[in-house]
Amino acid sequence: MPRITVNVDGTQYTDEVEPRLLLVQYLRERLGKVGTVVGCDTSNCGACTVHLDGHSVKSCSVLAVQADGHDVTTIEGLAQDGQLHPLQQAFHDNHALQCGFCTPGMIMQALDLLAEVPEPDDEQIRDGMEGNLCRCTGYQNIVRAVRDAAQRMQPGVGPAVEHTEDTPVPRTPADEQAKVTGGRQS
Numbered sequence: 001m002p003r004i005t006v007n008v009d010g011t012q013y014t015d016e017v018e019p020r021l022l023l024v025q026y027l028r029e030r031l032g033k034v035g036t037v038v039g040c041d042t043s044n045c046g047a048c049t050v051h052l053d054g055h056s057v058k059s060c061s062v063l064a065v066q067a068d069g070h071d072v073t074t075i076e077g078l079a080q081d082g083q084l085h086p087l088q089q090a091f092h093d094n095h096a097l098q099c100g101f102c103t104p105g106m107i108m109q110a111l112d113l114l115a116e117v118p119e120p121d122d123e124q125i126r127d128g129m130e131g132n133l134c135r136c137t138g139y140q141n142i143v144r145a146v147r148d149a150a151q152r153m154q155p156g157v158g159p160a161v162e163h164t165e166d167t168p169v170p171r172t173p174a175d176e177q178a179k180v181t182g183g184r185q186s
């Protein structure tokens with residue numbers, strides 16, 4: 001079997017893998033990175049989105065061997081020193097998750113979008129996120145969260161900046177239970 005060496009969320013791993021093993025399977029089943037989830041397995045939903053060398057990819061459409069020698073970042077690599085990434089915080093503050101299943105992929109895709117377009121308007125956000133589906137259909141607040149995160153991530157604005165929206169965001173008890181990482185544990 002091929003041997004691969006991959007840097008995932010800042011840690012280097014070397015493993016022997018089946019040539020047909022998908023990157024998402026490698027992340028979840030070998031490394032235990034279950035924050036990255038599988039929604040469709042057919043490259044349609046975007047739930048499995050991670051970064052490969054800083055750019056978003058659907059990890060169900062990439063083989064683990066293709067990641068050999070590369071850097072992979074998952075949703076689990078975003079928080080630093082116990083502090084949520086501004087995008088994670090913005091999703092929380094803007095009620096941009098319901099069941100949370102799509103959230104890891106949404107956040108990883110939004111991060112790639114904001115790296116390319118630091119101040120996107122709503123249309124650019126919707127275009128940039130079109131490959132990610134939310135079966136709870138919470139798109140309005142997802143767009144809102146990405147816009148909010150863009151402001152928080154402007155140079156000179158630290159990740160701990162408080163949410164400043166004037167309009168209260170409705171919440172439900174289910175939302176309070178959903179983790180910001182959106183990572184399902186199975």
Ligand code: FES
Pocket residue numbers: 037038039040041042043044045046047048049058059060061
């Ligand atoms: S699980 Fe990869 S795109 Fe849906």
Ligand code: FES
Pocket residue numbers: 096097098099100101102103133134135136137138
């Ligand atoms: S799929 Fe449920 S919050 Fe997007």
